Amino acid sequence: MKNIIIFGAPGSGKGTYSAEIASRYGMGHISTGDVLRAEIKEGTELGRIAQGYIDNGQLIPDELMIDILANKYDSMPAGQGVIFDGFPRTIAQAEALKKMLAERGHDLGMMIELIVPEDVLMFRLLRRAGLEGRADDNEETIRKRFAVYHAQTEPLSRWFAEEGIRNTFDWDICKTKEGMLEAIFKEIEKQNA
Numbered sequence: 252m253k254n255i256i257i258f259g260a261p262g263s264g265k266g267t268y269s270a271e272i273a274s275r276y277g278m279g280h281i282s283t284g285d286v287l288r289a290e291i292k293e294g295t296e297l298g299r300i301a302q303g304y305i306d307n308g309q310l311i312p313d314e315l316m317i318d319i320l321a322n323k324y325d326s327m328p329a330g331q332g333v334i335f336d337g338f339p340r341t342i343a344q345a346e347a348l349k350k351m352l353a354e355r356g357h358d359l360g361m362m363i364e365l366i367v368p369e370d371v372l373m374f375r376l377l378r379r380a381g382l383e384g385r386a387d388d389n390e391e392t393i394r395k396r397f398a399v400y401h402a403q404t405e406p407l408s409r410w411f412a413e414e415g416i417r418n419t420f421d422w423d424i425c426k427t428k429e430g431m432l433e434a435i436f437k438e439i440e441k442q443n444a
């Protein structure tokens with residue numbers, strides 16, 4: 252399977268769709284947010300550094316994230332393809348990912364962009380706050396995360412388009428999780444045929 256980069260705003264469903272894709276195709280799944288939250292829970296040095304950024308809705312510095320990602324990638328089973336969920340979030344991370352994969356004889360594969368209106372994102376994130384109790388799912392931090400997304404992450408969409416690997420899936424067109432998944436699976440199968 253080709254590698255897959257899942258891209259979209261906070262609350263766009265990256266984690267949910269990644270899990271569905273990983274189980275359907277037996278792929279590896281790296282969520283950088285989950286990696287950081289696990290470090291925080293274990294009370295590691297990395298977790299201590301990450302917490303300040305996460306609680307503020309800010310991104311962890313690129314150099315640190317790139318190291319974490321490369322270590323995690325090298326720990327995944329080879330040959331099954333990996334889903335990158337929440338990485339890259341900056342152009343520097345994207346360039347570093349491309350280089351890291353090239354050094355291993357691999358490539359970026361395909362990018363899947365989830366396009367979801369901001370009122371739907373806010374509704375989902377506030378609902379998740381009640382269900383999962385994530386400290387960064389409060390309205391003030393969510394607004395900061397949206398601002399960071401627009402300023403630092405959204406410009407990457409164009410970077411992927413220029414790489415020729417962007418595939419967009421629009422909530423307003425698909426309308427349901429099942430509709431989104433069906434369109435995504437179809438595209439993945441087409442590109443791996």
Ligand code: AMP
Pocket residue numbers: 261283284285287304305308309310311312316336337338339340344387396
């Ligand atoms: P997520 O679970 O993907 O929404 O990530 C939660 C938080 O973890 C983000 O708001 C960032 O503070 C941090 N984070 C996760 N992935 C990255 C990344 N690739 N670069 C920088 N910070 C990240």
